[in-house]
Amino acid sequence: MTRSATIRDVAKLAGVSTATVSRAIAEPALVSADTREAVLKAAAEINYTPNLLARNLRQQRTKSILVLVEDIANPFYPEIFHAMEEAAQQRGYTVLLGNTGHSNEREQGYWDLVRAKRADGVVLFTGQLPEGTDPKRLPPVVLMAERIAGATLPLVAIDNEEAAARATRHLVDLGHRRIAHISGPQHRVISRDRLAGWRRAMDEAGLPLTDDLLVPGEFTIPGGEAAMRQLMALPDRPTAVFAANDESAVGALRAAQRLGLDVPRDVSLVGFDDIALAALFDPALTTIRQPRPELGDAAMRLIIDRIEGKGTPTAPTILPAPLIERGSTAKRGTK
């Protein structure tokens, strides 16, 4: 590639100043029709594209948002990204995805990008802030799906505890009394919230919460499998299981079926998230649906508002998360 055309080249060719070129492109109204035309023609002729680095440096903003996730493979994300990209585009922003892959080094690298002004704000899926951050000096941030304990930052999410309670109550209503929970990693707030919801619903239903009903599932398919095998080996087997996410629920489903059990006849199963995978198996999973497009849209609006100084840093945005009834749950003792 030869050196690309600059604003000066266009100015020279059109016989105007660089200021005029800038205006003709960014604020056409400020320039006479003739001039505008001449400038645009010249620009097209030499294939001019404004250098965004220069523009951004001058304007002290980039009109781009960094979306930081821990693991891009998470099936929970795509619909959220899609909605975020739509919302961003509407307001003239670009979305950049940063994948930390559980590497602190990479996470730090992306934060530096923002601190170094290469993005105007961050939507944070990772559930954690960079270490040793002075909350005063944080760039504009919006938390997505998972709050951060102790931090008071704008958040867009569902009420995980309430949704988990609802999932559990659904099983209670179906007549189940021994309802187990396959939990997520306990260092994550989201797992603790869902666990708390299960606990609360069990309490409220007056059902005993014995230790054997709670097993860790790690939010993964293998984790769910192991958890389910453990549960099904219990002398007094639960007749229903609430898994903290769909992946562990799918694992649980596979495990049950391999043990020759029928879901939902022998054991009912509820997941959480409503990822695409949830509907793929037989039976399809009853689960809590996170309203992903709405979450993405709300988060993007919120971060842009904050960047542009609009709106107020209000209470968390909490979106409804309905229970989706499918084939994996049934009345206790029936098909």
Place this chain on the structure above:
Amino acid sequence: MTRSATIRDVAKLAGVSTATVSRAIAEPALVSADTREAVLKAAAEINYTPNLLARNLRQQRTKSILVLVEDIANPFYPEIFHAMEEAAQQRGYTVLLGNTGHSNEREQGYWDLVRAKRADGVVLFTGQLPEGTDPKRLPPVVLMAERIAGATLPLVAIDNEEAAARATRHLVDLGHRRIAHISGPQHRVISRDRLAGWRRAMDEAGLPLTDDLLVPGEFTIPGGEAAMRQLMALPDRPTAVFAANDESAVGALRAAQRLGLDVPRDVSLVGFDDIALAALFDPALTTIRQPRPELGDAAMRLIIDRIEGKGTPTAPTILPAPLIERGSTAKRGTK
């Protein structure tokens, strides 16, 4: 946020020039130990981070690579991203993911980012160049997984035709003679290559290629389901099916099982790609494995080499793609 510290603030505080600050940070060796220490101390004190926009503008490079995909949800990507991020980080580059979501507008937006110097190069998964591009003025680009008809750009991929032929031959070797193909979207080069491989293997085995053996599957689960139902409704049913990707193979598997057929006893099934999903079902899919980490690593090295002017724009990098035998294939007429 108050205005962040600049290099001048650090210089003043440390009692040196800005040039010295710059050196102390970027090229510590060029500065005396005392100075370096003083500078770093001052920088830490006021929480200084270099403004990358300014640095990049000055240096005319960003040390970041844009990875452009059509649909981030594709389960084929994550392992590739992971490898790319590793390779990039090793050489001091950052990976930015751009998701076009099938929107031409957004695709154009990302290309502009590169043309406008916000990224040094592009790894292209989308199988298409921006419209009306003068190939001479293209930024550094590496094509991933799918070549672009007519374009002669550096490519990192497998030999799709050969791999498809190998998958088909595997079925031939198991004694199958009526081997159907569920193809991908025919506007994609990759689908046409895999179709060609199936054709070639059938020809070479002297097997008749009747029209009814070829059905479109769109690379999706529903597409694969529909295709399989169509195949199984044939008067002279194929005893084996080669699907152009794993998703359509999974669809085919589900359809077969819903029709009460046993895979592989009644019909053998081969997929392509070896995505995680492939191993999740019962039976697990026999499939062609794309060496994703290696693809990602090779592509990132290649693009960085090109950006830095190292290496030569050589022949395509073609990586081996082994057949992974699992439970979905068996000898014709046996279990």
Place this chain on the structure above:
DNA sequence: CTGTTAGCGCTTTCAT
């Protein structure tokens, strides 16, 4: 080893 200086390409006062 360090400072001075120029300038990356753009936008935005301030004049006219």
Place this chain on the structure above:
DNA sequence: ATGAAAGCGCTAACAG
């Protein structure tokens, strides 16, 4: 409506 000029924050010659 347009131009001149300053400057965003940094790095790279060049000089010493």
